[in-house]
Amino acid sequence: DVKVTQSSRYLVKRTGEKVFLECVQDMDHENMFWYRQDPGLGLRLIYFSYDVKMKEKGDIPEGYSVSREKKERFSLILESASTNQTSMYLCASSPGTIYGYTFGSGTRLTVV
Amino acid sequence: AQSVTQLGSHVSVSEGALVLLRCNYSSSVPPYLFWYVQYPNQGLQLLLKYTSAATLVKGINGFEAEFKKSETSFHLTKPSAHMSDAAEYFCAVTLPWGLTGGGNKLTFGTGTQLKVEL
Numbered sequence: 001d002v003k004v005t006q007s008s009r010y011l012v013k014r015t016g017e018k019v020f021l022e023c024v025q026d027m028d029h030e031n032m033f034w035y036r037q038d039p040g041l042g043l044r045l046i047y048f049s050y051d052v053k054m055k056e057k058g059d060i061p062e063g064y065s066v067s068r069e070k071k072e073r074f075s076l077i078l079e080s081a082s083t084n085q086t087s088m089y090l091c092a093s094s095p096g097t098i099y100g101y102t103f104g105s106g107t108r109l110t111v112v
Numbered sequence: 113a114q115s116v117t118q119l120g121s122h123v124s125v126s127e128g129a130l131v132l133l134r135c136n137y138s139s140s141v142p143p144y145l146f147w148y149v150q151y152p153n154q155g156l157q158l159l160l161k162y163t164s165a166a167t168l169v170k171g172i173n174g175f176e177a178e179f180k181k182s183e184t185s186f187h188l189t190k191p192s193a194h195m196s197d198a199a200e201y202f203c204a205v206t207l208p209w210g211l212t213g214g215g216n217k218l219t220f221g222t223g224t225q226l227k228v229e230l
Binding site for chain 1: 121144146148153154155156157158161163178183202204208209217218219220221222223
């Protein structure tokens with residue numbers, strides 16, 4: 001089975017800190033995605049990537065950046081964490097549209 | 113742009129009763145549609161998908177969904193609910209690769225929390 005691993009299940013960070021969320025997939029998928037999940041809002045796309053060193057903005061990219069230096073790793077960066085970025089962050093990968101996504105277990109980030 | 117609407121943020125059923133979770137989509141062209149399930153403190157798991165083959169799609173754990181173009185719907189059903197079905201369910205839509213606004217991005221609904229009571 002494809003595995004998508006997010007490095008942390010729970011994180012607590014202070015306002016203004018630079019935060020790195022790491023995601024690694026083990027099935028050579030070209031496509032990787034970062035979503036945030038908030039109650040009543042469902043999943044909202046932050047950034048995605050179709051290939052190494054390639055990135056595209058999703059629906060809510062403000063306050064975030066990403067890095068994809070290797071095919072298997074897609075990092076989400078909060079340049080200066082704020083309390084409104086407290087959320088569940090979900091990483092996913094996919095080999096193509098018709099297959100859907102495989103998700104990681106999520107990182108619950110709290111910014112205090 | 114394509115979108116999905118899930119009617120009912122919370123649904124409660126008795127164990128053994130029919131489960132019906134509603135999803136309506138909006139798309140200018142025939143879309144691909146997905147249902148995912150999320151158990152507490154976990155990521156999302158694919159239940160089933162419609163990718164323009166058979167309109168009645170069977171998934172894992174006894175769930176199925178029917179694509180109805182005339183109603184722009186893709187409702188999720190299960191004949192008999194089990195306690196283990198209690199979870200949050202998400203409908204998602206995308207367009208086939210190469211079509212405008214498609215690529216490989218999934219757009220998710222806001223989710224339906226299913227509660228199963230004894």
